[in-house]
Amino acid sequence: MLRMASSFPEEVLEHVFSFIYDDKDRNxxxxxxxxxxxxxxxxxxxxxxxxxxxxxxxxxIRRFPEVRSVELKGKPHFADFNxxxxxxxxxxxxxxxxxxxxxxxxxxIRLKRMVVTDEALELIAKSFKNxxxxxxxxxxxxxTDGLAAIAANCRxxxxxxxxxxEVDDLSGHWLSHFPDSYTSLVSLNISCLGSEVxxxxxxxxxxxxxxxxxxxxxxxxxxxxxxxxxxxxxxxxELGTGTYSAELxxxxxxxxxxxxxxxxxxxxxxxxxxxxxxxxPAIYPICPSLTSLNLSYATIQSTDLTKLVSQCQSxxxxxxxxxxxxxxxxxLAAFCKDLRExxxxxxxxxxxxxxVSLTEQGLVSVSEGCPKLHSVxxxxxxxxxxxxxxxxxxxxxxxxxRLCIIEPRAPDYITxxxxxxxxxxxxxxxxxxxxxxxxxxLTDRVFEHIGNHAKKLEMxxxxxxxxxDLGLHHVLSGCENLRKLEIRDCPFGDKALLVNAAKLETMRxxxxxxxxxxxxxxxxxxxxxxxLNVEVMDExxxxxxxxxxxPVEKLYIYRTVAGPRFDMxxxxxxxxxxxxxxxx
Amino acid sequence: xAFQRDGDLNLEATELRLGPPGTTEEPEKQTHPTTxxxxxxxxxxxxxxxxxxSRTNNSNVxxxxxxxxxxxxxxxxxxxxxxxRSYRKNCLQAKKMEAxxxxxxxxxxxxxxxxxxxxxxxxxxxxDYPELLKALEDMxxxxxxxxxxxxxxxxxxxxxxxxxxxxxxxxxxxxxWDMFMNSCxxxxxxxxxxxxGLSCAV
Numbered sequence: 001m002l003r004m005a006s007s008f009p010e011e012v013l014e015h016v017f018s019f020i021y022d023d024k025d026r027n028x029x030x031x032x033x034x035x036x037x038x039x040x041x042x043x044x045x046x047x048x049x050x051x052x053x054x055x056x057x058x059x060x061i062r063r064f065p066e067v068r069s070v071e072l073k074g075k076p077h078f079a080d081f082n083x084x085x086x087x088x089x090x091x092x093x094x095x096x097x098x099x100x101x102x103x104x105x106x107x108x109i110r111l112k113r114m115v116v117t118d119e120a121l122e123l124i125a126k127s128f129k130n131x132x133x134x135x136x137x138x139x140x141x142x143x144t145d146g147l148a149a150i151a152a153n154c155r156x157x158x159x160x161x162x163x164x165x166e167v168d169d170l171s172g173h174w175l176s177h178f179p180d181s182y183t184s185l186v187s188l189n190i191s192c193l194g195s196e197v198x199x200x201x202x203x204x205x206x207x208x209x210x211x212x213x214x215x216x217x218x219x220x221x222x223x224x225x226x227x228x229x230x231x232x233x234x235x236x237x238e239l240g241t242g243t244y245s246a247e248l249x250x251x252x253x254x255x256x257x258x259x260x261x262x263x264x265x266x267x268x269x270x271x272x273x274x275x276x277x278x279x280x281p282a283i284y285p286i287c288p289s290l291t292s293l294n295l296s297y298a299t300i301q302s303t304d305l306t307k308l309v310s311q312c313q314s315x316x317x318x319x320x321x322x323x324x325x326x327x328x329x330x331x332l333a334a335f336c337k338d339l340r341e342x343x344x345x346x347x348x349x350x351x352x353x354x355x356v357s358l359t360e361q362g363l364v365s366v367s368e369g370c371p372k373l374h375s376v377x378x379x380x381x382x383x384x385x386x387x388x389x390x391x392x393x394x395x396x397x398x399x400x401x402r403l404c405i406i407e408p409r410a411p412d413y414i415t416x417x418x419x420x421x422x423x424x425x426x427x428x429x430x431x432x433x434x435x436x437x438x439x440x441x442l443t444d445r446v447f448e449h450i451g452n453h454a455k456k457l458e459m460x461x462x463x464x465x466x467x468x469d470l471g472l473h474h475v476l477s478g479c480e481n482l483r484k485l486e487i488r489d490c491p492f493g494d495k496a497l498l499v500n501a502a503k504l505e506t507m508r509x510x511x512x513x514x515x516x517x518x519x520x521x522x523x524x525x526x527x528x529x530x531x532l533n534v535e536v537m538d539e540x541x542x543x544x545x546x547x548x549x550x551p552v553e554k555l556y557i558y559r560t561v562a563g564p565r566f567d568m569x570x571x572x573x574x575x576x577x578x579x580x581x582x583x584x
Numbered sequence: 585x586a587f588q589r590d591g592d593l594n595l596e597a598t599e600l601r602l603g604p605p606g607t608t609e610e611p612e613k614q615t616h617p618t619t620x621x622x623x624x625x626x627x628x629x630x631x632x633x634x635x636x637x638s639r640t641n642n643s644n645v646x647x648x649x650x651x652x653x654x655x656x657x658x659x660x661x662x663x664x665x666x667x668x669r670s671y672r673k674n675c676l677q678a679k680k681m682e683a684x685x686x687x688x689x690x691x692x693x694x695x696x697x698x699x700x701x702x703x704x705x706x707x708x709x710x711x712d713y714p715e716l717l718k719a720l721e722d723m724x725x726x727x728x729x730x731x732x733x734x735x736x737x738x739x740x741x742x743x744x745x746x747x748x749x750x751x752x753x754x755x756x757x758x759x760x761w762d763m764f765m766n767s768c769x770x771x772x773x774x775x776x777x778x779x780x781g782l783s784c785a786v
Contacts, residue, residue, distance in 0.1 A: 078664065080667070080669050080670075081663075081664030081665070081667045081668070081669070082664045082670065083663065083664045164669065164671060166670075166671075273675070296672070297675055345668070345672065346666065346668070347676065348676075349666045349668055349673070349676075350661070353763070355766075404666055404667060408662065408665065463665070463667075488664075489662075
């Protein structure tokens with residue numbers, strides 16, 4: 001084996017490795033022998049760090065000296081729902097500072113749920129001469145001043161995508177910082193910004209960038225300016241409109257319809273804030289070729305929604321509000337046979353009574369009619385075990401299934417039984433299920449089903465479920481591929497965690513909030529397993545000031561080779577050998 | 585009447601305020617405004633104890649809620665539930681606030697048994713049931729009597745009723761004001777035996 005490995009010159013091996021992109025494959029290559037490890041690390045160009053605290057910037061730079069593309073994720077997923085207090089962490093600046101010297105040829109930075117400051121953006125703008133791609137997904141901490149620095153300095157920028165980030169929107173003036181000589185824009189997503197950018201600057205920018213494929217505008221762009229923008233970019237493949245509302249005027253309508261017709265490559269639409277039904281027909285000509293439609297901000301009712309989706313025979317992805325109702329989903333099932341992903345969001349999430357006629361039946365219809373459906377996010381107010389079992393039998397190809405019933409612990413509304421068997425059917429039939437989010441009244445039995453059947457499951461989200469530690473034990477001991485587990489408001493305590501402590505090192509992270517894990521157990525875990533960071537979050541004050549048996553508010557456990565972090569706010573404590581001694 | 589109860593959550597439920605039904609505006613110890621991403625500095629000892637408690641208690645509560653449809657919505661809003669991103673919530677809220685601020689009224693037809701023609705009123709003009717009933721009394725020159733939850737309207741041959749979203753005829757005053765405003769399609773002031781029948785059936 002050794003002789004074979006060394007009989008190829010390095011250059012040849014490097015050339016072969018350059019065709020391998022997948023991280024897992026590259027990791028496997030690096031484990032073959034020492035020389036392959038060395039060759040591979042010098043030619044790895046792209047790294048993905050799923051938890052920015054699992055490793056430190058110097059460690060990454062030391063191993064991979066020639067990286068061109070970095071992807072980092074910061075806060076735990078439940079931060080999306082305000083469960084992670086402000087100041088928790090996820091700061092990108094230390095990474096940017098380290099990479100500014102180590103990777104002068106860095107081209108791409110993709111961040112998710114991280115705190116990005118204007119200083120970080122300014123540092124990016126001046127450190128990387130060939131910078132091309134900046135994607136800030138659900139990030140926060142920066143203002144439009146930081147964006148101005150990027151626009152002004154990144155001559156080769158191709159992609160600027162701010163999806164769902166929270167930006168301190170000082171003004172729209174930043175867009176005008178793209179110099180007139182700048183023409184390389186391929187993708188721009190400013191849909192999360194509130195303030196108005198200069199429309200003429202926007203139009204000129206769009207007009208001079210011939211490779212522009214993706215343009216997601218923000219709500220402040222009025223409907224009557226959309227036609228002009230589209231006419232300047234007929235090559236667009238993905239468009240996010242601004243406000244889709246205006247007084248019905250025939251000339252505005254006809255220029256809009258004409259502009260849409262001119263965009264022969266358009267495959268994805270989003271935006272549609274405040275959509276008025278009268279302007280929907282403007283997109284009818286391109287509906288048959290649409291593959292992705294995001295109507296989740298459009299407050300149009302089921303009749304208009306039904307008419308719209310019935311024309312989208314090529315649709316693969318639909319995001320929509322529950323205004324679509326069961327009747328609209330039946331039409332979807334009948335006309336959109338290529339549908340792969342469906343997300344239905346609640347229009348009135350806090351209302352106690354249903355405001356629309358959307359029930360479990362809608363999802364059942366789609367599961368029957370759409371053979372390629374494999375990814376579902378569905379908010380509703382009622383569910384039955386039968387419906388779930390039907391969906392499971394219809395769609396054994398399901399890979400991502402997230403159900404949310406608005407009322408926590410809601411039982412099967414017909415039998416009043418827990419939904420254990422329904423979700424049991426899902427994990428039994430859908431053998432490739434990777435992601436599951438459960439809802440309704442659930443006992444330990446559902447976790448038994450999951451532990452027994454969900455062998456490919458990688459991410460599980462649980463809320464208001466289970467009876468005892470046995471539930472958690474089933475999941476931790478049975479789900480071989482589990483990487484991320486997030487739990488809130490479940491009666492899980494110390495036993496299951498301590499018995500399955502070794503499992504935690506095989507996962508990316510575990511989140512538990514409003515459960516019954518004691519401070520004592522957290523200390524024990526932190527002491528016993530060195531390569532885990534056990535972080536306790538408690539806004540009541542130091543956990544050591546309460547009895548050891550007292551449950552902690554929030555617990556975040558993740559594997560790491562970087563040791564405990566030092567950028568924690570006052571309400572986060574790491575349980576490790578040293579701090580455990582300090583706290584007790 | 586719902587608005588007459590004091591010192592309990594129903595009072596809040598009948599107040600006119602901006603925002604979707606079922607939300608509270610003021611941050612309180614047990615409830616959590618989830619409309620901005622930055623308001624997470626509250627400690628939640630109550631929440632922890634409640635939710636880490638027995639499942640059976642809570643499942644009974646939710647069963648009760650399903651069966652008792654005339655009970656007003658409970659107000660304890662759970663942090664981060666339902667699991668919706670802040671920017672979505674803000675979007676929906678912003679839309680509602682815009683609609684309400686824009687003055688798009690909720691116009692409903694009002695008929696009275698025996699009256700020759702119908703009237704139309706904007707429900708948004710009134711902030712609670714007493715105001716609405718006074719306006720109806722003035723408009724149709726009648727007296728509505730004393731409301732009680734048990735017996736409906738006592739001391740009058742008239743009973744104010746409304747048709748809700750499901751097409752059912754309900755007695756005005758049973759549900760919180762916000763819920764009434766959102767579900768009322770038309771009003772009818774019933775007279776005589778029909779009115780008495782409805783009141784007694786309550």
